[in-house]
Every structure is written in C-alpha cells, then in structure tokens.
Amino acid sequence: PAPGGGRRLVAYWVPAEPARPPSADALTALLADRLPPYAVPAELVRLPALPTTPNGKVDHTRLPAAGRDRRLAELLDRIEALSDAEAASALRDSRPAPGSGDDRA
Numbered sequence: 001p002a003p004g005g006g007r008r009l010v011a012y013w014v015p016a017e018p019a020r021p022p023s024a025d026a027l028t029a030l031l032a033d034r035l036p037p038y039a040v041p042a043e044l045v046r047l048p049a050l051p052t053t054p055n056g057k058v059d060h061t062r063l064p065a066a067g068r069d070r071r072l073a074e075l076l077d078r079i080e081a082l083s084d085a086e087a088a089s090a091l092r093d094s095r096p097a098p099g100s101g102d103d104r105a
Contacts, residue, residue: 010066011041014049021046023077 011031015021022030024044032040043066051062082090 008042008066009039010043010045012045012047012050012063014047018048021077021080023081 013027024046027044028040045064045066047064051059053059079087
C-alpha cells in the first residue's frame with residue numbers, strides 16, 4: 001500500500017549485467033519514456049534473481065516487501081558504481097584521524 005493507504009505499482013527487476021546495472025533514475029526514465037504515466041512503477045526493487053517456485057514460476061510470496069526506502073536503493077546504486085580506488089578513498093576519508101580519541105583502530 002501507498003503511504004496514504006492506496007495502492008501503488010512496484011517493479012522487481014534483475015539486471016542483465018549485474019556488474020554494471022543501470023541506476024534507478026535511468027531505469028525509471030526509460031520506463032517513463034515507453035509506458036503511459038499510470039504504468040510507470042512508483043518503486044523499483046533490484047534483486048540478484050527472482051525467487052521461483054519448484055515449477056519455475058515467480059514465487060510472489062518470497063518477494064521482499066515493497067516500500068523499501070528509495071533513498072537507500074539509490075545510495076546502494078551509487079556505492080556499487082564506485083571504482084575500487086574511489087571506494088578505498090572514501091573509506092580512508094571516513095576513518096577517524098589518529099589521536100582523535102577513537103580507539104577502534
């Protein structure tokens with residue numbers, strides 16, 4: 001259900017190239033370009049694979065609950081897009097400076 005109690009459309013998707021998935025914004029723009037406004041999902045939930053039943057059909061009961069925080073999904077997209085060097089630099093920048101009183105080194 002939507003925050004106001006109504007219904008909303010959620011799309012579960014699996015990237016064709018897991019190492020280089022499109023961003024949520026790019027995917028939404030693509031869908032908005034090809035679908036009528038009422039058919040554009042309000043939320044996109046990326047999965048490594050769709051859960052299936054023993055018969056090979058999508059197991060709707062095993063899909064994660066809709067309503068995930070979209071900001072978190074976008075943040076994860078940005079983190080996954082970082083190169084190894086950028087990620088290492090971000091981690092270095094986030095560590096406390098020596099002598100700052102944080103003994104978790």
